[in-house]
Amino acid sequence: MLDLSKQPIPMRFQHLLDTMKSERFLKMEGLNNEIPFFIFPYSPEEHHEIESMCHQLINRLASEGISVLNINLYDLSIEMLQERGIWEQILEEERHFTKAELMEDLQGALNPERHMIPAIAEKMEQQHLDILFLTGVGAVFPFIRSHTILNNLQSTAKSCPTVMWFPGKYTFTVEGGSSLDLFGLLHDDKYYRAFNILEYQLG
DSSP states (O other): OOOOGGGGGHHHHHHHHHHHHHHHHHTTTTTTTTOEEEEEOOOOEEEEEEEHHHHHHHHHHHHTOOEEEEEEHHHHHHHHHHTTTTTHHHHHHHHHHHHHHHHHHHHHHTTTTIIHHHHHHHHHHHSOSSEEEOOTTTGGGTOOOOHHHHHHHHTEEEEOOEEEEEEEEEETTTTEEEEEEETTEHHHHHHHHEGGGGGGOOO
């Protein structure tokens, strides 16, 4: 089988487009009762090209009548801190706190279970959507970990496919199971319940 992860961006774009506009994908068929979570892994060096491709894909899907909600976790984090009136405080702390102290504060303020997932759920309720994109994963590391978002999102995002755009590797070994390796270097703990969308078969 062709390894799409090593193919040029236009070929990966076409695979994503064909997959995401298919009835099988949109109706979440063939998942063996698993949660409809998908990972799109890509090389961090391709970030700007992939970011542009993401916007093109959203526009192409919209022209097919398919609505995508793109939640950038970095933008959402700033929005949440501003809404709670602590954004300026965080900026001030950055000048005086150690990295460990600042990270502890951010992890508390952006706790996925208490704060981030409810904010995502609220955005999902505000519009009709066929697919949810999660982007900005690399920008929120290390105070938000991708597997933590996925674990806590399981009870919220069941009504449509969710695709996490992941700058790194989503690997599987018999010994270790599946793991998200951010930037291809940082082992982000095991996560078993998502599908690699580059391996998704249309039929």
